[in-house]
Amino acid sequence: MLNFDDSSSSYSSDSSYSSASKSPKRAKKQPSATGLEFNRGGKQPLSYDIKIINGQTDQNQLIPFKYNGQPQAPWQRYLDSLQNNWHPVEISMSQDIAAWKQDHLNEAEKHLVMWNLGYLVSADSLVANNVILGIYEHITSPEARQYYARQIFEEALHTHSYQHIIESLGLDGEDHAMFNKYRTIDSIADKAEWNLDFTKALTDQAVIPGSIDANRLLIEDLVAFLVFEGLYFWCAFAHIFCLARNGKMVNTAEQYQYIMRDENQHFQHALWMLNQIKKEYPKLWNAKTEQRARAIINEAVELERAYAIDCMPDGGVSGLPVKTYIQYVEYIANVRCVQLGLKPLFKVSEDPMPWMDEMVNIRKEKNFFETRVTDYRAGGSLEGTW
Numbered sequence: 001m002l003n004f005d006d007s008s009s010s011y012s013s014d015s016s017y018s019s020a021s022k023s024p025k026r027a028k029k030q031p032s033a034t035g036l037e038f039n040r041g042g043k044q045p046l047s048y049d050i051k052i053i054n055g056q057t058d059q060n061q062l063i064p065f066k067y068n069g070q071p072q073a074p075w076q077r078y079l080d081s082l083q084n085n086w087h088p089v090e091i092s093m094s095q096d097i098a099a100w101k102q103d104h105l106n107e108a109e110k111h112l113v114m115w116n117l118g119y120l121v122s123a124d125s126l127v128a129n130n131v132i133l134g135i136y137e138h139i140t141s142p143e144a145r146q147y148y149a150r151q152i153f154e155e156a157l158h159t160h161s162y163q164h165i166i167e168s169l170g171l172d173g174e175d176h177a178m179f180n181k182y183r184t185i186d187s188i189a190d191k192a193e194w195n196l197d198f199t200k201a202l203t204d205q206a207v208i209p210g211s212i213d214a215n216r217l218l219i220e221d222l223v224a225f226l227v228f229e230g231l232y233f234w235c236a237f238a239h240i241f242c243l244a245r246n247g248k249m250v251n252t253a254e255q256y257q258y259i260m261r262d263e264n265q266h267f268q269h270a271l272w273m274l275n276q277i278k279k280e281y282p283k284l285w286n287a288k289t290e291q292r293a294r295a296i297i298n299e300a301v302e303l304e305r306a307y308a309i310d311c312m313p314d315g316g317v318s319g320l321p322v323k324t325y326i327q328y329v330e331y332i333a334n335v336r337c338v339q340l341g342l343k344p345l346f347k348v349s350e351d352p353m354p355w356m357d358e359m360v361n362i363r364k365e366k367n368f369f370e371t372r373v374t375d376y377r378a379g380g381s382l383e384g385t386w
């Protein structure tokens with residue numbers, strides 16, 4: 001039997017904790033990530049036995065529910081997300097196309113848009129890869145997997161949305177440079193590479209699900225990708241929302257509002273996963289874990305500062321000085337720290353861009369940009385703290 005008992009975890013004794021790419025220890029035996037043979041002919045699993053990670057029950061048997069009815073439970077999040085369907089091509093891009101052609105944006109604003117889309121158009125694919133190739137194999141709760149399956153679809157939708165914006169505005173050329181910025185622009189590549197290191201560590205063939213190293217790497221990965229979605233994406237949306245407040249890129253901003261609503265749910269799910277792992281395996285989240293989680297968030301902020309300066313080399317655009325943006329990044333990093341039960345990292349305590357709050361709730365902001373928004377049903381059901 002694998003060593004899945006909470007009390008026997010020696011997570012805290014792992015001296016390799018500071019590196020995401022540390023070679024993992026091998027477990028004696030690998031549990032199945034595909035199911036069936038786990039329990040063939042065996043007794044019915046009890047909800048008590050189901051665990052987020054390291055569980056011994058079949059991942060394909062959705063019922064009995066373990067977490068349904070609890071706050072932020074993945075099954076309810078999955079059901080809510082089904083009421084939140086949207087389609088990028090249904091949102092008109094006509095105002096942005098006209099504005100771009102007629103040079104309504106100055107050079108600094110255009111540069112910001114190019115660097116913003118250049119990052120985002122590849123980023124959602126990295127998130128999807130991380131779930132499919134990395135996280136999924138380690139998760140033993142069918143309910144949690146069900147929401148991840150929905151998330152993967154939404155990541156594809158987001159990539160579609162960015163592609164649609166780029167194509168609509170005619171930003172891509174024969175060399176497809178816009179779709180290649182995550183390899184050719186250092187500040188973008190550095191962020192992508194940082195996230196990819198966590199995926200690579202978790203997908204290393206030597207990492208055996210259920211092993212101490214696998215649990216450690218999974219937690220690090222969940223924190224890093226919570227930051228990816230809850231900080232990198234979150235803050236990148238501010239670039240476009242700021243332009244939209246000045247009447248520019250209003251259709252793109254509309255697309256981003258729908259994406260942001262999904263991303264809010266994605267990082268809330270990651271947060272729920274981490275909190276649930278903490279509850280089920282308290283020893284996996286100790287002082288060393290907290291130290292590492294803070295270090296991960298700090299690394300992310302450092303990379304975002306460099307990216308921000310690259311996006312706004314002349315000090316910012318109207319309504320968005322780069323200094324204020326960096327303060328906002330630090331503020332959001334502090335919010336994520338607190339949500340994870342960690343001490344804040346930075347001195348900034350007041351939100352330097354409170355107008356971003358208004359973007360969280362799409363229904364409230366329906367007429368914000370004075371553009372048509374398709375009234376997708378039950379959007380309000382996804383409201384929540386961010």
Ligand SMILES: [Fe+2]
Nearest residue numbers: 124154155158
């Ligand atoms: Fe996404």
Ligand SMILES: [Fe+2]
Nearest residue numbers: 127229263266
């Ligand atoms: Fe996402």
